[in-house]
Amino acid sequence: MTTPDILQALRRRRPLVHCVSNQVSANDCANLLLALGASPIMARAPEEAEAITAASAATVLNTGTPEAETFRLCRLWGQAAAALGQPVVLDPVGVGASPWRLEAVEGLLAAFTPALLRVNLGEARALLHLESGERGVDGPGGTWEERAAVLRRLARERDCAVLLSGPEDLVTGRGGGGPVRRIAGGSPRMAQVTGTGCMLSALCGAVLAVEADCGAAAWAASVLWKACARRAEAESRGPGSFRAALMDAAAALTAEDCAAAEVCAL
Amino acid sequence: MTTPDILQALRRRRPLVHCVSNQVSANDCANLLLALGASPIMARAPEEAEAITAASAATVLNTGTPEAETFRLCRLWGQAAAALGQPVVLDPVGVGASPWRLEAVEGLLAAFTPALLRVNLGEARALLHLESGERGVDGPGGTWEERAAVLRRLARERDCAVLLSGPEDLVTGRGGGGPVRRIAGGSPRMAQVTGTGCMLSALCGAVLAVEADCGAAAWAASVLWKACARRAEAESRGPGSFRAALMDAAAALTAEDCAAAEVCAL
Amino acid sequence: MTTPDILQALRRRRPLVHCVSNQVSANDCANLLLALGASPIMARAPEEAEAITAASAATVLNTGTPEAETFRLCRLWGQAAAALGQPVVLDPVGVGASPWRLEAVEGLLAAFTPALLRVNLGEARALLHLESGERGVDGPGGTWEERAAVLRRLARERDCAVLLSGPEDLVTGRGGGGPVRRIAGGSPRMAQVTGTGCMLSALCGAVLAVEADCGAAAWAASVLWKACARRAEAESRGPGSFRAALMDAAAALTAEDCAAAEVCAL
Numbered sequence: 001m002t003t004p005d006i007l008q009a010l011r012r013r014r015p016l017v018h019c020v021s022n023q024v025s026a027n028d029c030a031n032l033l034l035a036l037g038a039s040p041i042m043a044r045a046p047e048e049a050e051a052i053t054a055a056s057a058a059t060v061l062n063t064g065t066p067e068a069e070t071f072r073l074c075r076l077w078g079q080a081a082a083a084l085g086q087p088v089v090l091d092p093v094g095v096g097a098s099p100w101r102l103e104a105v106e107g108l109l110a111a112f113t114p115a116l117l118r119v120n121l122g123e124a125r126a127l128l129h130l131e132s133g134e135r136g137v138d139g140p141g142g143t144w145e146e147r148a149a150v151l152r153r154l155a156r157e158r159d160c161a162v163l164l165s166g167p168e169d170l171v172t173g174r175g176g177g178g179p180v181r182r183i184a185g186g187s188p189r190m191a192q193v194t195g196t197g198c199m200l201s202a203l204c205g206a207v208l209a210v211e212a213d214c215g216a217a218a219w220a221a222s223v224l225w226k227a228c229a230r231r232a233e234a235e236s237r238g239p240g241s242f243r244a245a246l247m248d249a250a251a252a253l254t255a256e257d258c259a260a261a262e263v264c265a266l
Numbered sequence: 267m268t269t270p271d272i273l274q275a276l277r278r279r280r281p282l283v284h285c286v287s288n289q290v291s292a293n294d295c296a297n298l299l300l301a302l303g304a305s306p307i308m309a310r311a312p313e314e315a316e317a318i319t320a321a322s323a324a325t326v327l328n329t330g331t332p333e334a335e336t337f338r339l340c341r342l343w344g345q346a347a348a349a350l351g352q353p354v355v356l357d358p359v360g361v362g363a364s365p366w367r368l369e370a371v372e373g374l375l376a377a378f379t380p381a382l383l384r385v386n387l388g389e390a391r392a393l394l395h396l397e398s399g400e401r402g403v404d405g406p407g408g409t410w411e412e413r414a415a416v417l418r419r420l421a422r423e424r425d426c427a428v429l430l431s432g433p434e435d436l437v438t439g440r441g442g443g444g445p446v447r448r449i450a451g452g453s454p455r456m457a458q459v460t461g462t463g464c465m466l467s468a469l470c471g472a473v474l475a476v477e478a479d480c481g482a483a484a485w486a487a488s489v490l491w492k493a494c495a496r497r498a499e500a501e502s503r504g505p506g507s508f509r510a511a512l513m514d515a516a517a518a519l520t521a522e523d524c525a526a527a528e529v530c531a532l
Numbered sequence: 533m534t535t536p537d538i539l540q541a542l543r544r545r546r547p548l549v550h551c552v553s554n555q556v557s558a559n560d561c562a563n564l565l566l567a568l569g570a571s572p573i574m575a576r577a578p579e580e581a582e583a584i585t586a587a588s589a590a591t592v593l594n595t596g597t598p599e600a601e602t603f604r605l606c607r608l609w610g611q612a613a614a615a616l617g618q619p620v621v622l623d624p625v626g627v628g629a630s631p632w633r634l635e636a637v638e639g640l641l642a643a644f645t646p647a648l649l650r651v652n653l654g655e656a657r658a659l660l661h662l663e664s665g666e667r668g669v670d671g672p673g674g675t676w677e678e679r680a681a682v683l684r685r686l687a688r689e690r691d692c693a694v695l696l697s698g699p700e701d702l703v704t705g706r707g708g709g710g711p712v713r714r715i716a717g718g719s720p721r722m723a724q725v726t727g728t729g730c731m732l733s734a735l736c737g738a739v740l741a742v743e744a745d746c747g748a749a750a751w752a753a754s755v756l757w758k759a760c761a762r763r764a765e766a767e768s769r770g771p772g773s774f775r776a777a778l779m780d781a782a783a784a785l786t787a788e789d790c791a792a793a794e795v796c797a798l
Contacts, residue, residue, distance in 0.1 A: 021289065021290075023289065023553065023555065023558045023574065023576075024553075024558045024559050024562050024574050025559065026289045026290045026331070027290050027291065027293065027294070027460065027461070027559065028559070030290050030460035030461075031459060031460050031505065031506070031509070034457075034458050034459065034460055034505065035458060035504070035505045035506070040460065041360065041363060042289065042290050042330075042331050043331060043332075043360075043363065043364075044289075044331055044332075044333055045332055045333045045334060045366065045367075047334065047364070047366040048363065048364030048365075048366045048367055051363065051364035051365060051366070052363055052364055055363070064574075065558070065574050065575060065576055066575075066576075066577055067576055067577045068577060068579065094573065094575075097573060097575065097580065097583065097584055097587070098575075098579070098580030098583035098584055099580075099583060100577065100579040100580045100583070101577075101580055191566075192566050192567060192783060193563060193566065194559065194562035194563050194566055194572065195559070195562075235503070236780075237767070237780050237784075238567070238777075238779060238780025238781070238782075238783045238784055239563065239566065239567045239779045239780065239782075239783050240563070240567070240775070240776035240777055240778060240779025240780045240781075241776050241777070241779075241780050243506070243563070243776065243779070244506035244507050244509065244510055244776055245504075245506055245507070246506060247504060247505045247506025247507075247509070248502075248503050248504025248505065248506045248507050249504070249506075250504075250505075251458060251504045251505050252503075252504055287555065287556075289555065292555045292556045292597070293556050293557065293559065293560070293726065293727070296556050296726035296727075297725060297726050297771065297772070297775070300723075300724050300725065300726055300771065301724060301770070301771045301772070306726065307626065307629060308555065308556050308596075308597050309597060309598075309626075309629065309630075310555075310597055310598075310599055311598055311599045311600060311632065311633075313600065313630070313632040314629065314630030314631075314632045314633055317629070317630035317631060317632070318629055318630055321629070501769070509772070510772035510773050510775065510776055511772055511773070512772060513770060513771045513772025513773075513775070514768075514769050514770025514771065514772045514773050515770070515772075516770075516771075517724060517770045517771050517772075518769075518770055
């Protein structure tokens with residue numbers, strides 16, 4: 001599907017997207033899904049994993065601000081989705097921040113295989129046990145070659161699609177065998193707002209609800225998010241007004257916005 | 267009291283309103299209460315239920331993003347309020363999302379009787395064990411007759427006032443014996459922002475702190491919220507700026523805004 | 533360092549600031565740190581306290597919306613920071629709201645000594661076991677003399693620097709022996725937004741990451757926050773747009789803004 005078709009499908013079908021979210025970005029993720037036309041449900045309790053997964057079209061697991069319980073819950077929700085063949089997006093927020101976090105995320109990846117890993121470069125490097133240089137959850141960039149190699153290797157090792165986000169996003173499909181696609185554009189303000197990675201992961205879940213090909217869905221989510229950023233930058237004066245403008249943009253996004261963003265997607 | 271009188275009372279007395287809130291909308295609920303002139307306190311720990319309930323004028327229990335512990339806490343806070351004869355607003359967010367959630371909310375309703383249930387149609391239908399058709403927490407509307415029947419039946423079964431919110435809000439007083447009051451107006455953007463139902467429940471708590479009649483308080487809260495929505499729509503370009511504008515509106519609300527909103531309340 | 537120097541140091545060095553935050557203001561605290569140029573990490577799990585503290589330049593412990601677990605976690609993180617000689621800011625949100633909360637905060641203060649206590653008057657009075665009159669977390673002001681006496685006594689008893697925030701902020705260095713410094717200015721809208729105290733505490737953590745003198749850092753944080761408020765007020769129409777404008781202001785703050793705010797700091 002083209003990105004305008006995906007947008008239209010979201011607005012028409014209003015897919016239910018379930019998110020295990022974190023203390024920082026739960027509100028933004030729910031608001032982004034609503035603004036796009038999807039229907040969010042933010043649940044956690046294992047007691048309702050089966051019922052809510054059955055009603056949902058996609059599951060987004062975000063392990064930010066984790067406690068031990070977070071990983072136990074994500075494992076259960078991930079397995080519930082896997083049992084139904086439902087696509088799972090895993091966002092291992094700041095996985096390089098501690099050995100404990102890395103081990104816990106690896107435990108998740110051993111328990112189920114996500115359709116898509118949405119990571120930044122620091123998180124990808126941590127998952128590959130490379131020296132990360134990561135500081136917090138908002139790490140620096142890297143060369144295109146390094147990023148592409150990291151992306152491919154992670155997709156191969158984890159047998160899933162990967163969306164590596166940053167000033168320029170990179171995408172590869174399941175297993176990393178095909179071409180690496182690049183999505184530039186967007187806005188430097190994206191890095192000044194917390195949770196824009198989490199929001200992109202939620203957006204990936206929404207797109208996977210209407211587009212079955214993981215790599216194509218990741219690419220479309222990236223394009224849509226860059227389109228939101230571009231629109232929002234024009235309507236804002238700094239990170240606070242930009243954050244609100246991202247939601248305005250998501251609700252107002254047109255086929256023309258999508259086309260303009262695709263031009264930056266090489 | 268008229269809605270302008272209620273607004274004035276909130277701003278003058280600054281009642282302390284205690285909320286057990288959820289991961290998604292806690293910030294918005296606290297900000298709305300402050301913007302209206304009330305004083306929010308968002309607490310959870312059972313160890314302080316007695317002290318904080320004694321200092322508060324109303325209690326708002328919101329069971330969104332629940333875990334088993336959430337229901338245990340809400341039961342304790344609800345009973346603490348009941349022991350002091352303090353009004354409780356119960357917002358059983360997405361109660362139809364799973365059998366577990368429904369059973370847990372029914373456990374709460376067996377443990378104490380709220381002054382007011384604030385629900386949308388899907389939640390009301392779930393509590394009445396009707397086929398709900400609910401998807402997530404932002405369900406669709408229904409005919410006026412269906413909504414009025416559901417409202418009355420829920421008020422009768424639970425012996426409380428009910429505020430059924432949607433594009434048009436419906437209100438009935440304790441037990442549902444009196445007339446059903448309708449409040450139209452507001453803004454379609456309300457459905458594009460997460461937590462607007464939670465915020466309305468918090469607003470109900472604030473109004474109950476200054477107006478003892480549950481049905482009258484629910485009606486006034488609905489009118490005030492529609493007035494905020496109307497004002498905010500005029501000042502916004504989409505759901506992100508609308509959300510911020512709701513707070514601006516709550517702080518700036520005038521007697522004229524109230525009067526205009528009452529015109530839509532049949 | 534002067535406040536423009538501090539601002540420049542934050543933007544250049546991007547210090548990692550770790551926050552144990554609460555349900556209400558975690559998002560705002562992370563966004564403020566990013567807007568200022570710092571790098572936030574919001575973690576909780578004891579399993580990663582050692583690794584994250586070692587990577588961080590300052591630790592901010594906020595005990596809002598507490599559960600028993602919150603205090604257990606804050607104790608561990610506080611001790612981890614103390615073991616490394618890292619500055620800790622403690623924000624005992626609404627400590628006067630219940631005897632349980634007061635006892636738990638006193639337990640923290642017995643377990644480690646923060647570099648800085650950031651409190652409002654009600655919280656300061658509660659910590660001194662004075663009749664507080666506090667209602668919720670947004671208590672009223674007091675006379676300058678009363679505030680200065682409370683500030684000094686708290687700094688002496690707890691052997692730390694204290695920043696007492698309100699319409700006029702007061703600051704004293706470790707132990708309260710030196711002069712009390714006053715910072716006026718800012719905006720009355722600050723009291724209409726939840727979490728502005730939490731955000732100030734996070735800001736204190738950022739400043740302590742680049743300025744070792746606790747009293748000087750607290751003073752600079754207060755000046756910077758008043759400067760943000762002043763700028764934001766000019767760009768907003770009410771508390772909702774003011775909240776977004778605070779982030780815009782933090783990202784755009786100039787040496788001139790700092791100088792203007794310092795004029796109000798007697």
